[in-house]
Structures are given as C-alpha cells and as structure tokens.
Amino acid sequence: MADPVVRAGAVEVLRALRLGDAALYARTLDAPDTGVRQQTVRALISVDALPELVRAGADPSREVRAYASRVSTT
Known part of the structure; x- marks a missing residue:
C-alpha cells in the first residue's frame, strides 16, 4: 500500500479489531x-x-515521539 492514508487506516482497523501484534505493527x-x-x-x-515504543520514542517526528511518550504516563 503506497497511500499513507490507507496504510494509517489499515493499522487503525487492525488495532480496533485486535488482529495485530507487536511484530506486525513494528513493520x-x-x-x-x-x-x-x-x-x-x-x-x-x-x-x-x-x-517498540522505546524505538518510537526516538522517531524524527516530534508528534510521534510525543505520542510514544504517553505510554510512560499511563
């Protein structure tokens, strides 16, 4: 899937339906x-x-890093 909107949507659907695992999402x-x-x-x-969330905490995007940091506060 080349379209980022489709890819993001696919990840969201997998998460919502509880069909993915850490290995799948990490890709x-x-x-x-x-x-x-x-x-x-x-x-x-x-x-x-x-x-994997620790890895996301080093993402070049500030938004992604901020989102990943939420896990440490929950």
Missing part, C-alpha cells in the same frame, strides 16, 4: 508518513509493546 515504524507512524504507536500501546 510500519519506518513508514515515511508521520500519520502512519502515529497510528502505529497507538497500535503498539494497545499491545503493550514496550521495546
């Missing part, structure tokens, strides 16, 4: 689109994928 942490990476962080939070 989208390197997506070029910030929105996809933000949805990935939401999905990683839902499966308590702490190592």
